[in-house]
Structure formats: C-alpha cells, structure tokens
Amino acid sequence: MVRVDSTGRSNSLIQVRGLDKTYKRGGEEIHVLQGLNLDVDKGDFVAFMGPSGSGKTTLLNLLGGLDVPTRGSISVAGDEVTNMSAAKLTQWRARHVGFIFQMYNLIPVLTAFQNVELPLLLTKLSKSDRRRHVETALGVVGLSERMNHYPRQLSGGQEQRVAIARAIVADPTFLLCDEPTGDLDRKSADEIMNLIIRLVKEFGKTVLMVTHDPVVAKLADLELHLEKGLLVEAGQQQNAYAGGAA
C-alpha cells in the first residue's frame, strides 16, 4: 500500500520522511522537494508524474542512492540510506536497486549477454552461475536468441528489454524506472510496460517509475503527482493490464 501522508515509523519496504532537496543556482536557492513523505510496500508499482523540473528524476535519484538529500531520511528494508558513506551507498545500490533508464544506458561495446552480466560481476558468483542467471534474465525479457547481439544490432524496444534484464538479473529489492518508454514508439512502449507489469505481478517486484506519459502512468497501482515539491495522490488507478495482458 502506498501512502504519502505518513510521518511516523511504519513497516513499509521504502520509507521517506521529510525529504528536502535544494539546489543553488546563481546564488538563488531552488527547493525541488519540500518535506516529502512516502511509504511504499513490497510489490507496489508507483508512477510519479509532473511537469518538467518538478523533481521527479531528483526523487528517483534520491531513492536510488545516486544523490543525497538536503534534509530528511530514506530507509529501504530497514537500511537508513541517507546516513551511508559513498562507498557503502555504492554497495547498497548494487544489492538493492535495479535501474532502468530512458536511453537504456547499455554499454555499446558489450553484447546483450555482457551488458546483463555487469551487475553480477560485483558478486561472488562463479562464471557458470553468472551465465545461468543472465540466461534466465534474458529469457524473462524474451531475448534469449539475441544474447550475442550488440546494442547497435537491436531495436530500441529490444535495447530497453536488455536494460530491464540487467536491472533484474541480480534480483534487487526494487526497480527504479526513469521514463522507461520515453524513447520508444507506442507498440514498443506497450511491450515494455507489459514486461514491467509482469515483473510486478508474477515476480512480486517493487517498481517506482517516473513518466510523462499519462497512458503509461495509469498502468501503475498508484499515480502520484509532484507539485511544488510535494507528492499529491491522483487516486488509486485501475490497472488496465490486470490479469496479465502482456
């Protein structure tokens, strides 16, 4: 269950309390996030919407441990993320966060297999175990036949599916998706969203997604709007893909 009004402790997977983020630009302070609260349970699928510059990506970066807040706290599965050193935070990201980016962010000189294997290089898994995990992840996204292809040999939708395989291969605690369909045509976007919904429904993944696209946002369990640095609930959404339309 997602809540945006809690202030006390909860048993939620992700707890955000009093989150502020302020940038200084030319002597002027810009308050992007102001006292933001959020609770996300395991298996939730949340979409963040809002106009450009509203702080959606900033919120995602903070939740993913890529940036540090000016004030407030973020706790994930009991770990206080905001108190971690940079080195600890890197290890935490490797273990708990799967990133899916708008531009896929694949390494162009590596094959699909090698791209998906990257997070596993940080684990103690043997080469054969890594291969097994990568093949499973590529199987989930339906690209088992393309594992030796380079990104330039794949379509945009296929590239994003490789990126999703990379995000899930190490079985992270939650997935952060920054405009995952922003660079895709409608058909490819639908395929990607079906895949994300399948990850939530079939594999119980927790997904937090930023999007500009209201059609995509409505597929989430809950759509939240960022307005003036605060989260505003748009109401529980009816999942159009409920039952697995993928």
Next chain:
Amino acid sequence: MKFRGLIFANLFRKKIRLILTVGSFAVALFLFSFLAVVKGAFGRGADIAGADRLITINRISIIQPLPLNYRDKILRVPGVVAITHNNWFGGVYQDEKNFFPQFAIDVENQRKVLPELKVPDDQWANFVKDRQGAIAGAKTAARFGWKIGDRIPIKTTIFGGATTWEFNLDGIYHSERPGGDESQFWFQWDAFEEGVPKSFKDHVGWYVLKIENPDDAPRIAKAIDDAFSNSDFETKTETESAFAAGWVKQFGNIEFLILSIGGVVFFTLLLVTGNTMAISVRERFGELGTLKAIGFSDRTILFFVLAESLLISLIGGLLGLGLAALAIPALAKALNGLLPELILSPAILSVGLGTALLVGIVSGLLPGIGAMRMRVVNALRRV
C-alpha cells in the same frame, strides 16, 4: 579476471585511435632503445676501464706523439708497476668503410698491462717470433672471416704515403670482460718502427700504465705530468676511465644529447597518451556513470581507466622494444664497425618497459581520478 571482457572491449572501442596511440609508444620506445644503445656503446669504454690503469698522452692532443724515452722515466715513478705503449696506425683494409682500429703494440709489455685481453700462449708465441705477425680481436676476425694464417693487407694512410703493409694473422684475442673491445688489430712495434719514415721513429702515440694501488692514481698522474712540464712534449695523465670518457666527449656531450631527446620524447608521449585517455574517458562519462549507478565502486572505475592506459603502454612498449631488438643488430651490421658495438641489454629493455608503464600510469591517472570523482547524476545527464 572477471573484468577482462569489459577492459578489452573498451580498449578496442576506437581501433584507429588505439593503433595511433600504441604506435606512438612503439616509436618512442624504439627511439629510447636506440639512444640508450648508442649511449651504452660510447660509454662502455669508461665503464669497463681498469681502475688500476692510467693513460699518458701528449698534453696538446692525443694525435701528437710522445718520445719513446719517456717510458723508463715513467716506470721509475713510485707506484707504477708496468708500462706499455701504442701507436695508432689508421690503415684501410680493402675499403675505407671497413673501419677497425689498428695499433702498433709493445709486445714485451702488452699482456702485463692489459691482461684481460686474452691470447692463447701458442698463438702469442708465434706472434712474438713473426715480425710481420698480427693479432686480431675476435669480433674483427669474425667480421671479415679471417682465420689464423691468413695474410692481411692494410694500406697506410698516415705513414709513408699509400703503401700497403702485409701482416700474418698469428692469433685472435678475446676480452675477459663482458662488453670488452674485441675489434682491435695489433702488430709489432718493431715492425712499425722499421716501416715508418724517420720523422716518426722513436715516438709513441700514448702510454698505458699499470699502477699498484688505484687510490694512488691522482698522485702518480701528477708526478708524471710534473716530471715532463716545460718540456717539448708535456704530458697529460689520467685514469683509463677518464680517458675513455674524454674520448667520447670529442663527439659532443652524448649523454646530455640522449637524455634531452629521450626526455622530450617521453614528455610528448605523456601528453599524447594523457590526451587520448582524457578524450576516451570524456566520451564515456555516461557509461561510467551507468556503471557507478549499477554499483561499480570509484576504485573499480579508476582501475578500469588505469588498466586501459597500462595495456596501451604495455602493447606499445613491447612492440617498440621488439622492433628495436630486430633493428639494432641489423643497424650494427650496416654501420660496419663505425660505432662501438651496439648492445640492446636486458637492462635497457627493463628500463624501457618500466618507463613505458610509468607513462601509462601517469597518463591514465588524471582522467581516472576525474572519472572516479564524477557525480553519477551529472554523468547520467550526458547519456
């Protein structure tokens, strides 16, 4: 090494750039090896000179002679245990390009003063008995395919016009010291005295002295030079090492020249490689940011950049040194003895490779630290 695939994939990302950078390393290392070999060749005389030997030459110049009667006076200086003398012959064997040094030697004392230049006793005995006899260094004998018993004609260019002197090769000497000179050609002083015009008789080119204690060298040198001061033939006495170093200086300050060129080459190489690595890292900021987001640590990112830079320097370095190993013997052959022996020693190879790796580390360090310190959120904006 599980990161091997990623490192090599990045290394071969821009093949032309890789070839050019590796090529720069190869050329620089080849040049370094060549210069180091030339420096070694010129300096070897000083390096292997006997500590217990002094050389006495005419104070004006080595090409000016000294009287033969100085020999006994020098021998009487306390601390001098043996003395021998040489004359430069400067002849031509078949063709001017077949250069090798020829000396008229003092048969009686040569082996006492220069014991490291070994001639088998039977060959030496034949040489002593043969007024037209000669001894050749092993290198020169091998160069011209000479065997004992061969007749060697050498045309003089200094003594008595363009006449040809005939010698019988009675022996071949080897140097006991690694890198010692095996290119000389010796013949008897008596034959020289008989053959040269009257104006050259009773004069020697220089004296070589063996002293009892190397610590006494400055005192003995001063005593000899003082003894002949204000004479028609003033002397200059110095250690064999100083003499060899002075000989090299006649060609210019070779060490300074080589160090200067080497320094410029490596500094340029540092700039070229540093620039290549900086561009390579800047192009990949987004990718490096993605790796950091996934969980690759700052140190691992630094390691990737340094590994790439080190691989470039290693490949280029090995290529350059390999080329040098092939080219320097061929060059030495082509020079036909005009320069002292060119030896590409393991020490030169080690220093070359070490320097290449050092340049690799230094050139990768700054871009690597930049990549290590970059903020992930800034890097991801560049994708």
